[in-house]
Amino acid sequence: xxxxxxxxxxxxxRYLFQCALATGAILVILMVLDVIxxxxxxxxxxxxxxxxxxxxxxxxxxxxxxxxGYVCGMAAGIAMSAVGKAVGNPTVGEWTVRGDVVFGATAVxxxxxxxxxxxxxxxxxxxxxxxxVLAEWNTLALVVPIVGIVxxxxxxxxxxxILINLINVPExxxxxxxx
Numbered sequence: 001x002x003x004x005x006x007x008x009x010x011x012x013x014r015y016l017f018q019c020a021l022a023t024g025a026i027l028v029i030l031m032v033l034d035v036i037x038x039x040x041x042x043x044x045x046x047x048x049x050x051x052x053x054x055x056x057x058x059x060x061x062x063x064x065x066x067x068x069g070y071v072c073g074m075a076a077g078i079a080m081s082a083v084g085k086a087v088g089n090p091t092v093g094e095w096t097v098r099g100d101v102v103f104g105a106t107a108v109x110x111x112x113x114x115x116x117x118x119x120x121x122x123x124x125x126x127x128x129x130x131x132x133v134l135a136e137w138n139t140l141a142l143v144v145p146i147v148g149i150v151x152x153x154x155x156x157x158x159x160x161x162i163l164i165n166l167i168n169v170p171e172x173x174x175x176x177x178x179x
Contacts, residue, residue: 007166014164021163022053025155029148041131041141044073045148047124052156056163060122063153069122070149072114074142077132080107084133104133 008015026049030042048070052061059065084103089096111129115121128145135141156163 005167011164011166015166018053018056018163018166021155021159022049025049025053025152029151032151041128041135041137042145042148043131044070044124044128045145045152047127048122048149048152051122051124052152053159053163054166056156056160057165061156063157065120065122066149066153066156067146068118068120069115069125070128070146072118072120073111073122073125073128074132074146076107076111076114077129078142080104080110080129081133081137100134104130107133 026045029045048066051058052066055061080103083106084099087099087103089099090102091097107129108126111126115125132142
């Protein structure tokens with residue numbers, strides 16, 4: 001049974017370097033944006049940094065997917081949050097269902113739908129949609145993840161020439177920025 005990736009021993013320095021870059025990028029973003037109180041909304045940035053720095057040559061780490069996915073997730077979360085506030089806790093027969101649960105789940109489905117039809121699939125953005133419904137938020141709390149994902153995209157683009165895919169990405173998924 002193999003525990004470590006076969007490429008790890010050959011590229012130990014790259015693995016450490018790229019993981020340190022992801023750590024540093026998130027640290028700088030969080031320090032600049034000072035958003036620790038909105039953790040449920042910005043937690044998706046951690047997952048996005050994983051994608052951006054471990055699969056820098058995959059489609060899912062391109063700016064279109066990173067930023068576009070977040071826009072879809074944010075839109076779905078805001079929409080379902082508004083519906084949830086208007087509807088409250090829906091009643092199904094004799095049962096009252098927690099609205100945040102129903103509309104949180106709906107936000108995830110809507111975010112997935114929006115990302116798929118706009119070709120901006122970025123899995124962490126579905127988590128962002130859920131976070132927007134579950135958290136108390138204001139305009140600043142919504143700007144922070146967008147600014148954060150743009151900053152992460154810029155950092156990844158700047159570092160892309162020296163980054164390698166640390167995890168296996170099918171060749172058809174590893175396209176250049178123009179693809």
